[in-house]
Amino acid sequence: MKKIMNDPSQIVDEMVAGFVKTHDDLVELIPDTFAVKRKNQPDGKVALVSGGGSGHEPTHAGFVGQGMLSAAVFGQVFTSPTPDQIEAAIKGVDRGAGTLLIIKNYSGDVMNFEMAQEIAEMDDIKVEKVIVDDDIAVEDSTYTQGKRGVAGTVLVHKILGAAADQGTSLDDLKDLGEKVINNTKTIGVALTGATVPEVGKPGFTLPEDEIEYGVGIHGEPGYKREKLKTSKEMVHELLGKLKKAFDLKSGEKYGVLVNGMGGTPLMEQYVFMNDVLNELESLGVTVGFKKVGNYMTSLEMQGVSLTLIKLVDDKWIDYLEYPVVTPAW
Template sequence: MKKLINHPSDVVLEMVQGIVAAYPNEVELLPDTTVIVRKQKTNGKVGIVSGGGSGHEPAHAGYVGKGMLDAAVAGEAFTSPGPDQVLEAIKAADSGAGVLLVIKNYSGDVMNFEMAAELAEAEGITVEKVIVNDDVAVEDSTYTTGRRGIAGTIFVHKIAGALAETGASLQEVHAAAEKVVQQVRSMGMALSPCIVPGNGKPSFVLGDNEMEMGMGIHGEPGLEREELKSADEVAEKLLQPILEEGVFKTGDHVAVMVNGLGATPLMELYIVNRKIQELLKEKGLHMTKTYVGNYMTAFEMAGCSLTLLRLDDQLYELLQAPCDAPGF
C-alpha cells in the first residue's frame, strides 16, 4: 500500500486538522471531535449538517462554508460517524431556526443521524432530515436498503444551503431539499478499485480490460462487469438508465455533474462530458450548468459518475447563488 499517510489510525483526524489549517479564517474543528464547522455563525439561520464516512473528499468537509453546510461530520474511512459526533455538529450548527440533516442513504448513516436527531430534539433543537438516494444503478446493495446516495448529495447541500442563507424557514429549506432528491439522478462506473488505509488491500479486483457499471462509492458491486469501453460508450451507458427514470423530459433545463472518483484525470472527465453534452442536446435537454471534477470520491478509485438535476426557476436561482465552500 502506497499512501501519503503517517499511520492508518490517524488519517481522519490528521485530514480534518489539515483542512482547518488550510482555511483557518473560514472553518474550525470542534474540540475532541472530527466535526468541522463554519467559523462565522448567522443567528436565526437554518443550520445545514451533513457527513459520513471519510474517503470521499472533498465531501463532506469541503462543503462547509457560506451558502452550503454549517457543519460536516467525518467518520472513519467508509464508516458512519457515531451519533455523539453528529449531535455535536447539530448543536454547533443550531442558531435558533432549527437544523436540516442531509443524509446519504446508507444504513449506518441513516441510523446514526436519526439517533442524533432524536437526541438533539430532546435538548430542544428542531431537526428535519432528508435522505438522498440518487443512484439509479441498484437497490438494496451491500450498505443500503433502497437506492444509494452518491454525488447528487452535493446538489442538495448547495440548494438547501443557499436557501438557508436567505433566512427561509426550516420547513421551506426542507421542502427544497426534498425537491432536489425527487429531481436528481446519478449513475457511476469504476475502472479500478480503491484501498482503504486500515485494510491495505484493494477493495475488489478488476482485470486490465474490465470495468464495472453501477459501482458504488465504497466499492459495492454494480450492475455488470464487462469489457472496457470507450469514453463515448461509457457516457451513453451512464446516461441511458438515468433518462429511463422518466424524470427528465424534452425541453427541461438540467444541471450536469461529471464527477471523478479520485484517480481519473480531468482530461478523461472532460472527454466523457463532451459526449454527455452531445447526447443531452440530441434528447432536447438544455444544459444550464455543468460541473466537472472531483466532488465525491472513493480514495484512489478510477472511474466517474454522472448526475443530472432537473431545474425549475427556484432551483436554478439557488444553484447560481454565491458560495464560498472550498470544495465547490
C-alpha cells in the first residue's frame, strides 16, 4: 500500500483539518466534530445537510457553500457519521426555516441521520429528509437494502441547493428532492478496487484484463465481470441499462454526469463522455446539461460512473447551472 499519509488511524482527522484550513474563506469546522458548515448561512432560508463516510471526496464537504449545502458531516472511511455529529450540523446551520437532510441509501447513513433528525426535532427544529437511491446496478448489496445512493446525489445537492438559495420552503424542497431522485439514475464500471488506509489492501481485486460492471462506491459487488472492453463498448453496456431503467425515448431531454471514481484520468473521462454523447445523439436524446469530473470518488479506484437525469422540468436546467461558491463544484 502506497498512500500519502502519516498515521492511518488519523487520516480523516488530518484530512478534515487540511480541508478547513484550505477553504477557510468558505467553510468552518463545528467545534469537537467532523462537521463542516458554510460561513454566513442566511436567515430565513432552508438549510441543507448531507454527509457520509470519508473516501468519496470531494463529496460531501466540497459542495458546502453558497448555492449548495449548508453543512456536511464526515464519517470515518466508508463509515456513516454518528448521530451526534449530524445533530451538531443541523443545529449549526438552522436559521428558522427548517433543515432538509440529503441521505444516501445505506443502512448506517439512514439510521444515523434519522436518529439525528429525531433529536433535533425534540429541540423544535423542523427537519425533513430525502433518501437518494440512484444506483440501478443491483437492488440489494453490502450496506444497503434496496438501491444504493451514489453520484446522482451530487445533482440532488445542486438542484436543491439552488432552490433553497432562492427561498423555496422546506416542504416544497422535500417534494422537489423526491421528484429529482425519481428521475435520476446511475451505473458504474470499475477497473480496480480501492484500499482503505487502515486495512492496507484492496477491498477486491480484478485481473489486469478484467472490469466489473456495477461495483459500488465502497467496493460492493457489481453484476458481472468481463474482459477489458473499449470505451464505446462500456458506454453501450451502461447506457443499455439506463435506457431500460428510464424507458428512454427519442425526443426526451436528459442531463449527463460522467463521474471519475478517484483513479481515472480526466483524459479517459472525456473519452468516455464523448462516446456517451455520441450514443445519446444516435438515440435521438437531447442533452440539456453536461458535467465531467471527480465528484463522488472511491479512494483510488479506477473506473467511472454514468448518471442520467431526466429533465422533466426546464427549471431544473436553471438550477443545475445556478452559480455557486463552493470548494469543488
